[in-house]
Amino acid sequence: MNTIWAFMKRNYKVIILLLAVSAALWSFIPKKETEDPEKDQLLLELVTYLMERTHYDPPKLDDKFSQQVYKEYIKALDPMKRYFLQSDLDEFNKYELLIDDMIQLKELSFFDLTYERITARMNEAKAIYTDVLAEPFDYKQEESFDADYDNIEFAKTPEELKDRWRKQLKLNALSTLTDNIKVQEGKDVVEEEEEEEEEEVDEYGNTVEKAKPAKKKKDDKPKEIKSFEQLEKEARESTKKSLDEYFDALNDLERKDWFSVYLNSIVERFDPHSFYFAPENKEKFDASMSGSIEGIGAVLRKKTEGVEINELVPGGPAWRGKEIEVGDIILKVAQSKEEEPIDIVGVRLDNVVKLIKGKKGTTVYLTIKKIEGTIKTVAITREVIEFEETFAKSSIIEDGDNRYGIIQLPKFYINFENKDNRNAFTDVQKEIIELKKQNVDGIIMDLRNNGGGSLQTVVDMLGLFSKEGPVVQVKSSRGKQQILDDKGTPIVWDGPLVVLVNNFSASASEIFAAAIQDYKRGLIIGSKHTYGKGTVQNLVDLNELLKKQPYGDLGALKITLQKFYRINGGSTQREGVLSDIVLPDRYSYIDMGERDMDNAMPWDKIDRANYTPYNNDFTSVINKSKSRIAGHDQFKLIDENAKWINERKDEKSFTLNLKSYEKKQKEVDEKVKKFKSISKYNNHLKFSSLPSEIERVKTDTLLEQKRDRWHESLGSDVYVEEGVKILKDIQQLTKAPRNTKTFSDKKI
Numbered sequence: 225m226n227t228i229w230a231f232m233k234r235n236y237k238v239i240i241l242l243l244a245v246s247a248a249l250w251s252f253i254p255k256k257e258t259e260d261p262e263k264d265q266l267l268l269e270l271v272t273y274l275m276e277r278t279h280y281d282p283p284k285l286d287d288k289f290s291q292q293v294y295k296e297y298i299k300a301l302d303p304m305k306r307y308f309l310q311s312d313l314d315e316f317n318k319y320e321l322l323i324d325d326m327i328q329l330k331e332l333s334f335f336d337l338t339y340e341r342i343t344a345r346m347n348e349a350k351a352i353y354t355d356v357l358a359e360p361f362d363y364k365q366e367e368s369f370d371a372d373y374d375n376i377e378f379a380k381t382p383e384e385l386k387d388r389w390r391k392q393l394k395l396n397a398l399s400t401l402t403d404n405i406k407v408q409e410g411k412d413v414v415e416e417e418e419e420e421e422e423e424e425v426d427e428y429g430n431t432v433e434k435a436k437p438a439k440k441k442k443d444d445k446p447k448e449i450k451s452f453e454q455l456e457k458e459a460r461e462s463t464k465k466s467l468d469e470y471f472d473a474l475n476d477l478e479r480k481d482w483f484s485v486y487l488n489s490i491v492e493r494f495d496p497h498s499f500y501f502a503p504e505n506k507e508k509f510d511a512s513m514s515g516s517i518e519g520i521g522a523v524l525r526k527k528t529e530g531v532e533i534n535e536l537v538p539g540g541p542a543w544r545g546k547e548i549e550v551g552d553i554i555l556k557v558a559q560s561k562e563e564e565p566i567d568i569v570g571v572r573l574d575n576v577v578k579l580i581k582g583k584k585g586t587t588v589y590l591t592i593k594k595i596e597g598t599i600k601t602v603a604i605t606r607e608v609i610e611f612e613e614t615f616a617k618s619s620i621i622e623d624g625d626n627r628y629g630i631i632q633l634p635k636f637y638i639n640f641e642n643k644d645n646r647n648a649f650t651d652v653q654k655e656i657i658e659l660k661k662q663n664v665d666g667i668i669m670d671l672r673n674n675g676g677g678s679l680q681t682v683v684d685m686l687g688l689f690s691k692e693g694p695v696v697q698v699k700s701s702r703g704k705q706q707i708l709d710d711k712g713t714p715i716v717w718d719g720p721l722v723v724l725v726n727n728f729s730a731s732a733s734e735i736f737a738a739a740i741q742d743y744k745r746g747l748i749i750g751s752k753h754t755y756g757k758g759t760v761q762n763l764v765d766l767n768e769l770l771k772k773q774p775y776g777d778l779g780a781l782k783i784t785l786q787k788f789y790r791i792n793g794g795s796t797q798r799e800g801v802l803s804d805i806v807l808p809d810r811y812s813y814i815d816m817g818e819r820d821m822d823n824a825m826p827w828d829k830i831d832r833a834n835y836t837p838y839n840n841d842f843t844s845v846i847n848k849s850k851s852r853i854a855g856h857d858q859f860k861l862i863d864e865n866a867k868w869i870n871e872r873k874d875e876k877s878f879t880l881n882l883k884s885y886e887k888k889q890k891e892v893d894e895k896v897k898k899f900k901s902i903s904k905y906n907n908h909l910k911f912s913s914l915p916s917e918i919e920r921v922k923t924d925t926l927l928e929q930k931r932d933r934w935h936e937s938l939g940s941d942v943y944v945e946e947g948v949k950i951l952k953d954i955q956q957l958t959k960a961p962r963n964t965k966t967f968s969d970k971k972i
Contacts, residue, residue, distance in 0.1 A: 370876060395878055478572075520604045557579040582606050587603050629666070638677065653688055665720065671725050684710060695709055698786050742792045760788055762783055762785050793831055793832040797827050810869055842954070907944065
């Protein structure tokens with residue numbers, strides 16, 4: 225009895241509030257059955273239990289923690305403050321200090337309230353933007369839109385909210401309108417200073433690189449001259465179409481999706497890299513880590529009439545079968561000839577994907593509406609589909625009589641379920657061996673934008689370049705320290721080495737760069753510092769913990785269990801790896817990465833590991849490079865661009881007057897035109913594929929296009945150019961002959 229009383233006394237704030245709001249909440253919630261609230265309670269209990277007891281440095285679940293979760297959760301639901309009213313926040317605020325207590329009680333009333341309110345407000349928003357965009361905007365009016373979402377208040381009335389929508393929609397339409405006016409007047413529409421590569425996202429959440437479209441020939445036919453009213457109407461229609469597509473995607477979200485947002489608002493307060501994966505997101509994570517999935521090899525896109533085949537993966541079963549093509553619409557899916565096909569029109573894309581994908585060797589039957597309108601059923605046997613853009617790739621660089629190699633590694637990938645499948649370590653090993661056969665004089669390891677991956681993979685990989693010894697130190701929450709070494713991996717490359725990084729090189733990339741730097745094996749060049757992620761996560765399959773439960777797949781939890789440290793004892797956490805040679809980039813004056821996160825774990829250090837660096841002194845090489853950079857016009861232009869970006873990053877107010885907007889855009893366009901030349905740079909280096917890849921492209925035209933695009937981008941890359949010059953300086957410093965050693969080289 226005393227225990228029960230103590231529990232009630234401790235949680236009286238929650239109990240009183242729940243009793244007070246239950247009647248109001250009941251009247252607001254639509255009379256429909258909720259989706260497995262018991263499952264949500266189980267997930268909440270299981271996830272928070274694991275986080276509290278296994279996380280490297282769990283925070284205390286108290287009122288301060290509750291406040292932080294509350295703030296991030298509301299921000300996740302309505303980051304632009306265009307759905308909720310202040311009256312909604314007045315209701316929500318009662319829970320601000322209670323989330324910690326509600327976690328203990330497995331109480332979901334706060335989530336239920338916010339879930340029902342956000343879905344209701346989004347339905348209202350669709351009516352608002354439809355109404356606003358039905359009438360022309362007055363672009364002569366002097367007014368502005370405030371995009372400082374962190375500091376503006378929530379709208380107090382529906383009228384104020386509608387006016388906020390009106391201004392935002394007006395700004396969107398104004399941008400489209402001014403572009404259309406430029407096009408009609410025969411002026412170029414200035415694009416972003418760095419062209420975005422055309423890409424598509426497949427049904428598994430992976431980015432799929434597409435072939436660069438051919439440039440359109442000039443049309444000599446006279447263009448239709450449209451009135452301002454016509455252009456203005458088209459701008460509104462374009463804005464509405466984009467919003468309709470966005471809200472159609474929102475309509476696909478289910479209660480479980482919103483609950484994942486709530487759950488991750490709790491989990492991510494422990495640190496930025498702990499995360500709950502719902503079942504479908506766990507599959508996407510696995511696919512991104514392994515670079516492969518089991519399916520038919522098609523990129524899908526949802527359409528009103530069904531699911532469209534948007535792209536076929538070359539070499540995949542759908543591509544080889546030649547019975548379906550891009551533009552076909554999938555209407556129904558069946559798992560056997562005898563099974564009644566499931567109509568997938570209007571079904572959420574994730575659920576369609578679950579029906580179509582499956583184990584290799586099994587067959588799926590698709591009812592297809594062909595482009596010409598005929599209906600047919602196609603049987604496709606599923607296979608393992610690899611996403612080429614995930615994997616390591618290399619190129620030969622010719623600089624006069626000198627030959628170098630560049631290896632681009634997007635991530636330290638591995639298939640956790642089948643480690644015999646291809647992984648970053650074995651792939652990079654093969655690339656180095658092939659580059660050596662081409663008698664290269666140095667290698668650039670390009671780890672720009674490499675967000676990390678498998679810890680063991682990076683430990684193994686360092687052994688390809690460096691003598692045997694410790695690679696990284698790992699420390700658990702209980703203080704236990706472990707030194708990981710490469711276990712005698714034979715050196716494959718002992719020649720000049722440059723590691724190219726940027727602000728987005730993180731985690732495993734930082735382990736690799738730090739070890740190369742600490743051993744003095746090569747030089748780290750690029751951004752001032754890398755991302756600063758010095759923590760190690762493990763993925764816990766929640767289904768393995770609770771095998772007997774009635775709720776189906778529970779997903780997985782990524783938990784930060786350890787911190788890693790350089791072999792010199794320092795941490796990369798928050799600080800990252802400082803480049804030996806800093807190359808100006810567009811983010812030079814913006815603080816980015818882990819150091820910019822309020823919930824990031826702190827920097828610290830431990831004792832130095834026992835290792836012996838190489839006897840290399842790169843001082844003269846570094847000084848030569850710094851001198852070149854200081855006098856290089858391209859780097860000067862990049863630095864000027866970085867300063868301009870830094871100046872503009874805090875601009876939050878935008879005029880909605882057409883003349884004022886055009887004047888401002890003209891100023892911006894002039895700057896952008898100046899900086900656009902950055903991407904047009906020519907480093908006069910020649911890039912070519914390895915012989916093995918040349919054989920592959922003979923039968924894979926898409927791969928050929930991708931490699932041509934990559935070589936084209938490398939040809940305008942000043943960072944690669946400087947990397948080659950640094951390799952040449954290292955070569956001269958060491959007076960090393962052209963490397964002709966074989967894979968059997970021993971450790972040095």
